[in-house]
Structure formats: structure tokens, C-alpha cells
């Protein structure tokens with residue numbers, strides 16, 4: 384039996400499209416004839432009526448049902464029958480008031496699309512629910528269309544049969560290509576390390592977090608799983624439906640109970656040892672990516688910043704002190720430290736590299752005590768920085784470490800600095816070989 388529809392908004396819609404050529408009663412009669420007697424879907428019925436009376440169906444404001452692949456990005460009055468692929472909630476601020484919204488991915492047999500539900504839910508939605516959304520609107524977010532279910536929209540649960548079966552098809556991605564703010568991604572990787580911890584969420588809820596490093600043949604990424612999928616170190620997993628968030632300046636593949644996790648055969652990927660080998664990135668790639676975990680950069684040191692060499696830190700807060708005074712704690716007895724802050728350039732871009740005391744001692748070939756003695760003899764702590772400049776400026780380096788990004792650009796925190804590894808002759812030979820090929 385055909386359910387009793389609220390036709391009033393559609394009658395009004397047709398009326399407007401036809402410039403009130405017909406009376407509301409005439410329109411209602413036409414509409415009921417099409418939908419009830421002939422079983423024509425509402426959308427087609429509306430278009431047919433408008434055409435029949437020489438109107439333009441494009442003028443219909445309350446558009447009717449669309450498939451996800453047909454969504455263009457500026458729809459108003461959109462209706463969709465779809466399945467909830469994922470749902471999460473978060474609190475945002477609207478006019479200084481906290482407001483809870485729901486968001487995730489919906490899908491039909493033609494594709495998937497992100498959505499945001501802006502009003503308190505009249506029904507509890509769960510992953511897997513089949514729903515009919517009416518009168519939603521679409522806008523562009525991160526250059527992709529997103530369905531917005533606002534105050535004028537409604538959401539109803541419908542029977543499973545009304546939404547055809549479909550296979551979720553997230554975007555497949557190599558780990559080296561993950562970028563901040565991507566969503567609905569599929570990755571495959573081997574878990575190189577993992578730890579479990581309890582964290583407090585913003586809502587002051589305790590949650591178990593499983594995080595670590597995952598690798599494929601293209602690179603490594605940090606991951607966090609907000610659900611216990613039973614993942615162990617060395618597992619090869621395929622994760623569908625994760626998203627990328629930046630954590631302390633490094634993009635991280637994250638997933639929760641909405642994701643599908645499959646355990647693959649061990650031989651799907653090389654052994655952990657092989658995958659541990661760190662990938663070399665260009666600086667422009669790192670900038671696009673927004674940082675990386677355990678990366679190698681091959682570049683030339685073009686500048687050594689002030690604050691490099693022998694420095695003194697406040698014993699209270701560890702800030703570098705100037706002329707024996709911390710800008711927070713005043714006059715203090717500084718602790719000596721050695722470090723290098725420099726600029727590396729690889730021809731595609733530049734980044735700041737920070738080299739700690741231990742690695743700086745290796746570069747100088749003497750330890751901090753000797754550095755102190757030298758500075759005392761010269762009555763000048765800058766001599767150490769001068770020596771570092773002499774050793775590093777214009778020097779090609781291979782530096783390994785985590786790369787973070789913020790408003791000031793990229794920063795590489797060195798774990799290893801290799802001055803010998805770039806074999807100029809070998810590179811020249813390789814270039815010659817390439818030319819010959």
C-alpha cells in the first residue's frame with residue numbers, strides 16, 4: 384500500500400515552477416493520479432507534470448531523489464535513500480554555545496559521500512542503518528561535495544530492500560601518499576609497532592587507544608585505532624574507512640569502530656625488517672603531506688641559525704637563556720647544551736633541521752666538556768657555532784627523523800645525521816648511466 388505522503392511542499396514546488404498556472408487542487412489531483420494510480424515515483428511525477436504544462440523541470444526547487452554519483456555539489460532539497468557507512472559525533476561551538484553534531488559517510492550502490500547531521504537526531508542512527516533523507520542540501524568541503532542534513536531536513540529509517548546492496552569502496556592509498564584531512568581511505572600495511580594506552584577524550588571519557596607505526600612498500604605512517612580490533616604487532620592488515628588527522632604536526636591514519644579491518648596473509652607484504660627501512664622523501668613531498676614519521680631527507684645544509692652550538696638552558700623550564708637570564712625565571716645558573724638548528728635545502732624546498740647534543744658531539748668530534756673548555760679558552764661561546772658552520776655549511780647530508788609541520792613550516796628532528804653517505808661519485812655515475820639509457 385502506498386504510504387500517505389505529505390504532498391503539500393511538492394504541490395507548492397510545482398506551483399512555483401509553473402508560475403501558478405494551475406490551482407493547487409488541480410496539481411494535487413494530477414500528482415495523485417501519477418503517483419497513486421500509475422505508481423510513478425514522486426520525482427518523475429513532478430517533472431512530468433511540469434513538462435506537461437510547458438514548464439521547466441529545472442525550476443523545481445525541492446528536487447527529488449538522486450543517486451550519490453549524480454550529486455554535483457550545490458543541491459538544495461535533496462532526497463537520498465542510502466545506508467549509514469559510518470557515524471561519529473563531535474561537539475562544536477555555535478554562537479558560543481556547545482552543539483553536538485553527527486558526521487560520517489553514507490553510501491548507495493553508486494558511491495559514498497560524507498555527511499553532517501546538524502540537528503539533534505530524532506532517531507538514533509547506527510552504522511548499517513538504511514535511511515531516507517529528505518530536503519538535505521549539498522555544499523563543497525575540502526573540494527568535495529558533502530551532504531548536510533539541516534533543520535529543514537528529515538531522516539527516516541527504511542527497509543533494507545530499499546537500498547540496493549553495495550560494496551563499500553573507499554579510496555585506496557599508499558602510505559606515502561596520506562595527507563591531512565583525507566577521509567574514507569583504504570590502506571594495507573604491516574604493523575611495525577603498537578602500544579595500548581588509556582586516554583581521556585574531550586568529553587572526559589576514558590577510551591582505549593591502540594597506536595603505533597604501520598608500513599607498506601611505499602612508506603610508513605603513524606596510526607591510531609580507537610577500537611580494539613585485536614591487532615597485534617607484525618600483523619598484515621587491510622583497513623577500510625579510516626581518515627587522516629594531524630597529531631603533533633604529523634599526519635596520522637586513524638580509524639574507529641566504523642572501519643572494516645581484515646587480517647591478511649603474512650606474505651602479502653615483505654617482512655617487518657625490510658619495511659623498517661626508511662623512505663627518502665623530497666622536501667616538497669613532505670610539505671604536501673604535512674610531515675612524516677621516520678623519514679630520510681637528502682639535502683644540503685645552507686644555513687646555521689643563531690642559537691646553535693654551545694647554548695645554556697634554564698634549569699627550571701629548559702628554555703635557552705640569553706646573558707645568564709631566562710625570560711621567565713630571570714637570572715639562573717644555566718645548564719650547558721649543544722645543538723644545531725639549520726636549514727636544509729634539497730632543491731625542491733627547505734626545512735628546519737634540529738640536531739641534538741649527542742649528534743652534535745659526533746659532528747664536532749668532541750664532547751660537551753671539551754666544547755666548554757674551548758669556549759672558556761677563547762672567552763667566546765660562539766666559536767663552537769663557527770666550527771659547526773665550517774663543518775656543515777654546503778655539506779650534503781642524509782638526515783633521518785620525524786618531520787612535523789606547523790605555521791612556520793617543516794621541522795625535521797634528527798635521529799641520525801650522515802655526512803658520508805651521499806657518494807658524489809656514485810651519484811654522478813648513476814646520472815651518467817641514466818643519460819646513456
Ligand SMILES: [Zn+2]
Pocket residue numbers: 697698699700701702709710711712713
Ligand atoms: Zn626558565
